[in-house]
Amino acid sequence: MTIIVTGGAGFIGSNFIFYYADKYPQRRIVCMDKLTYAGNLHTLAPMQGRANFRFVQADICDRQAVYQIFQEEQPAAVVNFAAESHVDRSIADPAVFLRTNILGTQVLMDACRNFGNIRFHQVSTDEVYGDLPLDRPELSFAEDSPICTSSPYSASKAGADLLAAAYCRTYGLPVTISRSSNNYGPYQHPEKLIPLMILRALADKPLPVYGTGKNIRDWLHVEDHCSAIDLILNDGGIGEIYNIGGGCELQNVDVVKMICRAVGCPEALITYVADRKGHDLRYAMNTRKIETKLGWQPEIEFADGLQNTIQWYREHPQWWKTLI
Template identity: 60%
Template sequence: MKTIVTGGAGFIGGNFMHFVVNAYPDEEWICLDSLTYAGNLETLAPLEGKKNYRFIKGDITDRAFIFDLFAKEKPDVVINFAAESHVDRSLKDPEIFLKTNVLGTVCLMDACREYGIKRYHQVSTDEVYGDLPLERTDLFFTEDTPIKTSSPYSSSKGSADLFVLAYHRTFGLPVTISRCSNNYGPYHFPEKLIPLVISRALNNESIPVYGKGENVRDWLYVTDHCKAIDLIVRKGRVGEVYNVGGHNERTNLEVVKTILRALDKPESLIHYVTDRPGHDMRYAIDPTKLETELGWKPEYTFDTGIPVTIQWYLDHKDWWEHIISGEYQDYYKKQYGE
């Protein structure tokens, strides 16, 4: 089987590539990434030289390129991680989120239709559901929760999901969608909360916290998410949406303080900043469908996953220091030339 993984040089996509390339040595895995600021080939360096792995640089919004690639490679499966994903950036430049997350998804599915793909999988987010009130801890997102987006980012992902389901109903495209809670773990770009706190705390720099830090997120260790996606692609029912959650709700402030304690850093580093517009209050996923239908269970709790994550960043300072300095963007040129 040959699979194209788009966005495979990003955080979740990169972890997915590590998992599947090593788990399925007899299958062919192609990583397609345009290497925007969040794409980092250094993440995939351990895979170089493996016979079942290749990297191709390209943009999922480039229709001519995508159709030529599919004609040449004839993939069996396409898994789409490629997306602009940072909410703060979507507030400043919504258009790029529309282009990549919606038009890029449509371009990929058109190519899938043309070349008879066996499965197209869309990696989405629980943010398409909007948010839940802090005081209603009994409420959770299910696959039947209506889409009610809050930001340009979540709106672009929700729109893409609707296109995916429409392509299944109208054209019979064999699709699945997964919607996950907040991921954390190795290779997470330092603009996101957990790696930002770790990197800044290690440098004794102030740590920005929106508002009062009361916003609640359900944290999912990235390897658990990768295994869920692999399971959905192989065994999930066509046309279905599956929620992937970790049952690990924490306020942002709790997350920050947990990391500071682990690093023996003072809470005086915390700096409260003006909350961002439309900031969702609480995310919480009910993954019952995935658990009962496919037998998935997360292996990590937040309490077991966060120390592993912190240790990874302590052991791989070069990786995130290269990102902060910008050196990581030179890796492609060094590896592949101009």
């Protein structure tokens, strides 16, 4: 069996490739990645010697290239991680987000239709639901909550989700969609909150926190995200959407304070900077569906996962030094 993993040189895609290769050593994994600024081929070095791994540098929007890979590989399933993923970049320049995140998803699903109604999994985000107020802790998003996006990034991800649902309904394409909360773990690009703060804390540099720092995110270790996607691929209902969350809501400033304590740098390094435009206040996921229907639970406690992540960045300066 062959699986195509798009965006596999990025943060979650590479972790998924490692997870999948460990769990299913007999299966062939084909990674398709454009290698944008966010993709790093060095991350996949441990895979390069393996007989049943292939890396192809390709843009998911390039129909000819995508069709050629599908023709050669005849995959049984496709997991789409490829995306422009950074909210701040989407605010500065939305165009590439619409191209990759929506049109690229369309090209992949057209290829799935063309080459035998191939199983397609779309990796999405809790950001498609918009945000919740800070003073209503009882509220959370379920899979049938309305789409209500705040940034060009989340709007482009929502567009892809709607298109994936439409391909399922209109063409009978076997699609599933997962919407995950904020991930952390090894191989995350240093532009994102946790690695940014770890690397700045390790260097005793100021730690810039948006606005009041009270915005709340739910944190999920990337390995728990990978196990959830694997489960959905195996047992998920066709046409279904699954929320994936870590059950660990924290204010951004508290995450930064935890990093300060773990690294041993003073909290006085925290500096509050002008807030992000349209900054979402709180994300919170209701994950009852994946827990009850598929029996999934996150396994990694945030405090442990954060310690391990800090340790990983300490031990791998050769991985991140060229990126900052």
